[in-house]
Amino acid sequence: MKTPNTKLSGWLQRADLSNKALARAVKAAAHGAGHVHISCDGSSVGRWLRGEQPRRPLPEIIADVISAEVGYRVTSYELGLGESRAEDRSLLYSRSYEVTVETVSDLGRADVDRRRFLAVAPFAAVAATGPSRDWLLATLDQQPEPGPRVRLEDVTAVKNMFSEFQKIDIFQGGGSGRLILAAYMNVHVYPLLRRPQTDDVRQALCEAAAEQTYLLGWMAYDNGEHGTAQRYLIQSLRLAQESRNVPLGAHVLAGMADQATLLGHPDEGLRLAQSGRHGLRGSSAAALADLWALEGRALAAMGDKRSAISAVAQSEAAAEQIRADDEPEWALFIDPAYLHGEHAMTLRDVGDHTAAAEHAKRSIDHARQQKRARRGALSQAALASTHLQRRDLDQAYAAGLRTLSLAGKVKSSRAIEAVADLQNRMEPFGRNRLVADFAERARLLTAA
Incomplete structure (x- = not known):
């Protein structure tokens, strides 16, 4: 006789989910992840509550659904659905x-x-x-x-x-x-x-x-x-x-913030950047400049122009205090090439294309001197998008070609994504020959 899964029933109550609601959410999540063969209903959930163990990948999908409902991570083990x-x-x-x-x-x-x-x-x-x-x-x-x-x-x-x-x-x-x-x-x-x-x-x-x-x-x-x-x-x-090592922990939170914002969760990116900044307490100027820059990126993605511009200013003020000899080795990349590139994307996203272009150009110059192709590609793409905001397709195309050239020199999905983003931004220009040419060159790069 199977033992009832009291852990799962408890989590369903905490998440305020009925059997049918959980089944619908699990089925949608499974299909969204490509598991189109998975089907479940309220009866399936009833069997799980009575002690039946669902086959993989269902335990992990159930954990994802309940985690999203309660707002923090819950594992399949905590749900009584087997070892995580x-x-x-x-x-x-x-x-x-x-x-x-x-x-x-x-x-x-x-x-x-x-x-x-x-x-x-x-x-x-x-x-x-x-x-x-x-x-x-x-x-x-x-x-x-x-x-x-x-x-x-x-x-x-x-x-x-x-x-x-x-x-x-x-x-x-x-x-x-x-x-x-x-x-x-x-x-x-x-x-x-x-x-x-x-x-x-x-x-x-x-x-x-x-x-x-x-x-x-x-x-x-x-x-x-x-x-x-x-x-x-x-x-x-x-x-x-x-x-x-508090600065190192804050640096890790900066990376987590960057990822969250990139993947469409700027509210989470903002919270992570602020957590790092509050924990840092000014013990690393480079880490502080980075956290302010990433806070600006998140705020821009959320449409808060005023706060985003303020965050850029705070980042620049912190950057003025950076002394490379006093910073740990992991912070050496937090330099003008990086910071100006991040600020360019923030200001572009809030519609200040003039300031964004200036930051992008400064990032490009530093990246060129250091032979940093990935940073150069990201900043060239930002520059190209500011030209598009001014409806200058010729200049955008030229910067786009430089983006393609630099992106082809590194193995970086972010550089490829910058190319794809630029291609999307060119779509309003319709069937223009420059748009078609850039799209073909981008296709060849992606294929390669």
């Missing part, structure tokens, strides 16, 4: 350091061994609510498992590798070398987290692991693998907390 997968557990911000170590290790293995399956894991907008709150509030002091001691020399080796992989991301795009970094983390870094360390070594090791885990998430984000990226970023945030 690595990609589901990695959306949770555990209070336990040991659980975090196991979770991030499982995530790394899933990334390498089951990459195709993990790559389609969904981005969950509500999953960041708990982590950003807990990062601000929590203080933990867990003891590591026994084994050979980790030395500071081991941590130094990890930090040296971060520098090399960050260069690959900046100059070649997130799709270049990410799986090599994941394999390196699985073999050389995550195992260190299980070994005992002195307090100072443990703090340094968690900081190094958080930096590299963030980079894994950022590279996945740049390569369009948003579900994977989100999971790495959440675990990076937890490791940053363990390291007691």
Whole structure:
């Protein structure tokens, strides 16, 4: 005789969902994710409540639906629907350091061994609510498992590798070398987290692991693998907390904010950026400038022109205080090429095409000097869109060609998406030969 699933019934009450309402939502979510063969009704939910275990991927879909209803992440395990997968557990911000170590290790293995399956894991907008709150509030002091001691020399080796992989991301795009970094983390870094360390070594090791885990998430984000990226970023945030490195935690929240806004959740992006800024308390001018810039991006996407322009001004003021020698290595990309590029997109989105063009040009000049093709492509696309706002198709086409050229030099879905966005912005010009030519060139780039 099956045991009734009291966990699921409790969550249905908390989410204020009837059996039929849950069935309709699960069916819609399943079909939206491409599982068109899945069908369920109120009777199906009744069987689940009586103890029947639905087959995969239904447990994860049910968890997604209920998470959306209650406003924070709920796993299939919490619903009484079986053990959560690595990609589901990695959306949770555990209070336990040991659980975090196991979770991030499982995530790394899933990334390498089951990459195709993990790559389609969904981005969950509500999953960041708990982590950003807990990062601000929590203080933990867990003891590591026994084994050979980790030395500071081991941590130094990890930090040296971060520098090399960050260069690959900046100059070649997130799709270049990410799986090599994941394999390196699985073999050389995550195992260190299980070994005992002195307090100072443990703090340094968690900081190094958080930096590299963030980079894994950022590279996945740049390569369009948003579900994977989100999971790495959440675990990076937890490791940053363990390291007691507040600027690094704020930096991770900036990445989470950037992703949320890009994926159409600017309200969540705004909240994440503000959480990072409030937690930062002015301890890194570069991180502060970045968080203000991303707050501006979110506000612009929400249509709040006045606040967005104010955020850009705050970002510029913080940027004036940046002293590169005083900033950590992970913050070195937060420079004029990056900040002017972000401001260009913010101001473009609020309709100030003159100021947007000026910022875009300054970003382009810096990116050209540094040979940063991805940043150059993003800023050329922003410049092209400001020309379109002025109805200057010739100048937009010229900047669009430069965008295509630079986008072809890196493996970055964001650069390709910038091309696609520019193509959409050209559509109001109809059958113009420049529009047709750009569309064909964009098609060839996407195919390549």
